[in-house]
Amino acid sequence: MSRQRFDGQVMVITGAAQGIGQRVAERAAAEGARLALVDRADHVREVAADLQAQGVASIALQADLETWEGAEDAMTRAREHFGRLDVVINNVGGTIWAQPYEHYTPAQIEAEVRRSLFPTLWCCRAALPHLLESRGNIVNVSSVATRGLMRVPYAAAKGGVNAMTVALAFEYAEHGIRVNATAPGGTEAPPRKTPRNTAEQTEQEKAWYQTLIDQTKATSLMGRYGTLDEQVGPILFLASSDASYITGTVVPVAGGDLG
Numbered sequence: 001m002s003r004q005r006f007d008g009q010v011m012v013i014t015g016a017a018q019g020i021g022q023r024v025a026e027r028a029a030a031e032g033a034r035l036a037l038v039d040r041a042d043h044v045r046e047v048a049a050d051l052q053a054q055g056v057a058s059i060a061l062q063a064d065l066e067t068w069e070g071a072e073d074a075m076t077r078a079r080e081h082f083g084r085l086d087v088v089i090n091n092v093g094g095t096i097w098a099q100p101y102e103h104y105t106p107a108q109i110e111a112e113v114r115r116s117l118f119p120t121l122w123c124c125r126a127a128l129p130h131l132l133e134s135r136g137n138i139v140n141v142s143s144v145a146t147r148g149l150m151r152v153p154y155a156a157a158k159g160g161v162n163a164m165t166v167a168l169a170f171e172y173a174e175h176g177i178r179v180n181a182t183a184p185g186g187t188e189a190p191p192r193k194t195p196r197n198t199a200e201q202t203e204q205e206k207a208w209y210q211t212l213i214d215q216t217k218a219t220s221l222m223g224r225y226g227t228l229d230e231q232v233g234p235i236l237f238l239a240s241s242d243a244s245y246i247t248g249t250v251v252p253v254a255g256g257d258l259g
Contacts, residue, residue: 005240007032010082012075014065014123015091017043019189020141023228024089024235029056031236033087036078040064041194057082065092066114071122075130085130087239091141092119093157096196098150098209112153115196116143117160124168124179135176137247139238140165142183144252144259147219150212158183162250169248178247180238185254186216186225221256 011028015021016037025035029051035058037048048060059081064070079085093116097108104112120140127138142165143158145151162181169179201209217223234253237243252258 004032005236005242006087008034009086010034010036010078010084011087011089011239012036012038012078012085012123012127013089013091014038014074014119015093015141016047017041018047018193020184020187020228020231020235021089021091022047023232024091025051025058027229027232027236028239029054029058034058034082036061036074036082036085038063038065038074038078039092040070043193065119065123068122068126071119071126075123075126079130084134085127086134086136088123088127088131088136088138089141089235089239090120090123090138092123093117093141093143093161094196095145095151095154095212098212099205100150100208101152104153109153112151113157113160116154116157120161121164124164128172128177131177132175137178137239138165138168138180139235140179140181141235142181142250144183144185144254144257145216146183146259148212148259149215150208165250166248173247178243180243180246180248181250182231182234182238183250183252183254183259184226184231185220185252185257185259186213187231188225188227216257219257220254224255226253226255 011033017039038061045060048058051058063074142161146159165181
């Protein structure tokens with residue numbers, strides 16, 4: 001890329017070990033960002049090492065962002081290492097199970113919400129004191145699956161991400177902090193290095209998951225999944241000064257599915 005929209009800026013990317021988070025890191029690095037890559041999987045160290053080998057200022061931080069302690073520690077270590085934070089991309093989350101709501105156990109419901117809401121809640125809170133210093137901005141990665149089949153608890157969690165994005169933007173606009181979100185639809189990505197659910201699927205569970213896939217493609221006007229780059233472009237746009245007059249906005253990135 002010829003543009004350097006993030007030249008010298010410090011960007012924290014959560015869920016950076018693979019998928020959308022890893023691609024955000026690669027493309028932000030190409031635009032001059034200094035990177036704090038956060039994930040609980042140790043694969044994040046490989047991503048940081050690859051970027052360091054290309055001359056990118058990057059660090060890997062392992063943390064469990066489902067806890068306040070993990071989020072606070074990650075943001076504090078990033079700030080201590082780089083001296084400031086300018087952009088925070090909250091990318092942790094993802095469906096663990098796909099099944100009719102009547103089949104979810106209480107433990108599964110709580111796990112879905114912990115996975116897809118609390119990392120964003122905790123990281124926004126942990127990052128705010130540092131972003132107030134820099135008048136930085138936040139981009140949350142939500143989902144259009146707030147209207148979808150087979151994942152009611154995930155929909156509830158991502159609906160919470162959407163609501164907090166707008167409320168936080170409203171509250172901190174006077175401090176010069178922008179808060180936005182993208183809402184990805186189905187996305188083609190390499191197989192996960194760390195599966196969200198390691199249990200072997202039954203035939204019924206495979207059928208339920210196929211229902212999710214079919215619905216995702218059917219409600220996209222383009223009738224397909226997006227690519228990683230198609231997801232990352234809008235994230236980096238919202239994080240950049242190109243979006244300086246945009247805040248409190250959730251942008252669907254789902255081929256016409258508005259969620």
